[in-house]
Amino acid sequence: MASNSGRRLNIDNINQHIVSAKYAVRGELAVKSEEYRAALHNGATDLPFKQVISANIGNPQQLDQKPITFFRQVLSILENPTLLEKSDVLVNHLGYKPDVLERAKKLLAAVGSVGAYSASNGAPAIRQSIADFLERRDGFPANQADIYLSAGASSGVNTLLHVICANEKSGILVPIPQYPLYTASLSVLNAACVPYLLDEQKNWGTDLATIKAAHEKAEAEGIDVRAIVIINPGNPTGASLSEEDIRAVIEFAREKRLVILADEVYQTNVFVGEFISFKRMLRQLQREQPGAYDSVELASLHSVSKGMTGECGHRGGYFELVGFDPLVQGRDLQLMVNPPRPGEPSHELYAREYDGIFGGLRERATALHKAFEQMEGVECGAPQGSMYLFPTITLSAKAAEAAAAEGRTPDEFYCMRLLEATGVCVVPGSGFGQKEGTLHFRTTFLAPGTEWVGSIVKFHAEFMEKYR
């Protein structure tokens, strides 16, 4: 029997699924970078850099991205509706356009107070706005009853995985590399993660043979594979899937009876080609071959944290369910999906801000990519989408030995040295998963300026020299 003197909970007797869940984008490097930031804030002068660059997390507004004016003006009224009693002051003295006031009125009429609880799946009027947006995006109908609001996409993923996974034999196909939300949630749930490698040679596209092999192997091991996760555009890879890849995945999901979890939070961040949603492609296939795809179950996720909106802190997201059993579905954003349109008073400023953010992202991505191309042992596909680059790095055996001596993987070792030398915080590829024998890191291209890119180049040359 345990004695009465000690605490009840210790690291060995609490939920071990929580203990084993890892979240690299908020791990040791992130903690250390915050310590550096605090030290600089408190006047430290003994560090080899003057600022910390958080390239580890896609958090635009922590860096220099300004929020979109229209959104924030509407939100300010939702928080303080009495402002509407002074609409002349808003318009004449504070630069609020009439469509801002109209939108706020409409939303307040629909949701009542933002301080009130709403329906479990979200206020109906907001869900209707999202359905309208999806119809415009895809050219196929969407039903507000199939839309579920969530606190960011993360919470939606968590809900869906909780419903889908019945026990420790339930398996989910997860791309590697992946955003660690998926492996962490599956660990907490004690369900099986069935990894499939993305194809770096195809600019991180999906490779059907690899997916098939992973599925077959898992089923042979007694895993009941129930769903496949696709992150498009990719995180951490920055890839944007081709129509062909999307078709192939839907076809495979139909054949193997897999729910498709399409994480499409970066859908507006596409720099090459156009974004094609899984919903649109599924509806197209259903039109081409009536009846053949009716049993396909698709959940598509989106979030206000991403795209040009970048409102991470507002924790807004939704998922749309397609083809789910109504009994299953029974369990269970407006501004982003409905920005000012041409001709409306706020449109000019909105379009200027939106294009400015989009153009800035593309420029920075290109500059960063160019820098990577010049670095020894670094390979990186051209930026396609999302807000990340995920270069391969090739490190020497000597570097690997030095890493092992510290109990780190070589990519963790590299990222830690990079942080210490430059103040730039990135995430090692091992936090997302990578093919055995390969090393990567993920960096956002959100931070302004080019100085920090230069400091990475300089660090890299020195690191390579030291461990040659």
Next chain:
Amino acid sequence: MASNSGRRLNIDNINQHIVSAKYAVRGELAVKSEEYRAALHNGATDLPFKQVISANIGNPQQLDQKPITFFRQVLSILENPTLLEKSDVLVNHLGYKPDVLERAKKLLAAVGSVGAYSASNGAPAIRQSIADFLERRDGFPANQADIYLSAGASSGVNTLLHVICANEKSGILVPIPQYPLYTASLSVLNAACVPYLLDEQKNWGTDLATIKAAHEKAEAEGIDVRAIVIINPGNPTGASLSEEDIRAVIEFAREKRLVILADEVYQTNVFVGEFISFKRMLRQLQREQPGAYDSVELASLHSVSKGMTGECGHRGGYFELVGFDPLVQGRDLQLMVNPPRPGEPSHELYAREYDGIFGGLRERATALHKAFEQMEGVECGAPQGSMYLFPTITLSAKAAEAAAAEGRTPDEFYCMRLLEATGVCVVPGSGFGQKEGTLHFRTTFLAPGTEWVGSIVKFHAEFMEKYR
């Protein structure tokens, strides 16, 4: 093998822990009341009432409670910080007091953009404000590092239960009646709920002999009882615990090595006596007998949804951990805790609004209680705290038979008839748990006016007559 034609997910093969989790405050009655509301909105004239009263959920701002001006003015600036560039307009034309501007500036300096991700456990400056508030409240120090921000208290409870429960043998003592968040979360987690009855004779206080018996029985059945949940002031009971009860629970938790989960979200809604926090009582015991209580682990939860704030929709909450192992703790609101103080420009209006809400709640509670006292077969203790009354109802055998014929429990049957006849939506006691052989319902006392109370009295008399 399953055929390729059907869907992958059905109600029988998804996570059965999710299917079995019940949430009465958002159950069948709530759904039906929304249908009535929609019908009335669309002009229905065939219903025996003209409005739906949602007394099933503590949602003040859905009813007539106005948000506190100071909070909302500050929030409007946080959403649109460019307003600070026109501070003269805010002050001279929109009635913003200088302390509103100061507070917004201070918060923006501390958190940066509200559109950015913050630290996993919340922005340090907000946690510091909460620590300061706890020191003022309890007269004992509080450390910001022990405070964790959460999306409402519900999300905090969920996190804590996830950490504490290691497997299906882990048990948590839960009061009956309880807010169904606890049983629902434990069901999803597949951990053991160990119910202990509250003592209706003691106005729903805790009875130590009952708790002990429940604990003993569970341990004898092989359950590893790890924590005890206390909801104070009570939900659904509306009780406020005495100092003696709190001391006894802490003593018991110390003896049996139980983590105390103190759900204290209604701490400002105390109408009889004063609120005593578990933290304060624990620190007092530690001072009286140095060393004896050092191993007690306490988590105390609070939320902006409750109290006079009533900002349910803003999803703000925190928990404070006391006495936890640092390794366990390593796993992972400013306005509510820091309102304007006397002498500051916004204080007068704040105090008027706060007192108005508090007084209104007490008045309505008293009126409702008086009505219950006149109703045949209804017994209800005087209102003490929170925003609920939880009367006992005694129904005839004939009513029980009619309920059984519909497949409902007698209290569900009663509440459904009440909704149909009056448009007043309350929650049956079976949704919270109740002693065998007893029946209750929970009603909020948030709805304005007295007409709806009269309609309950009238319905009740007719119901009793019909099933006599």
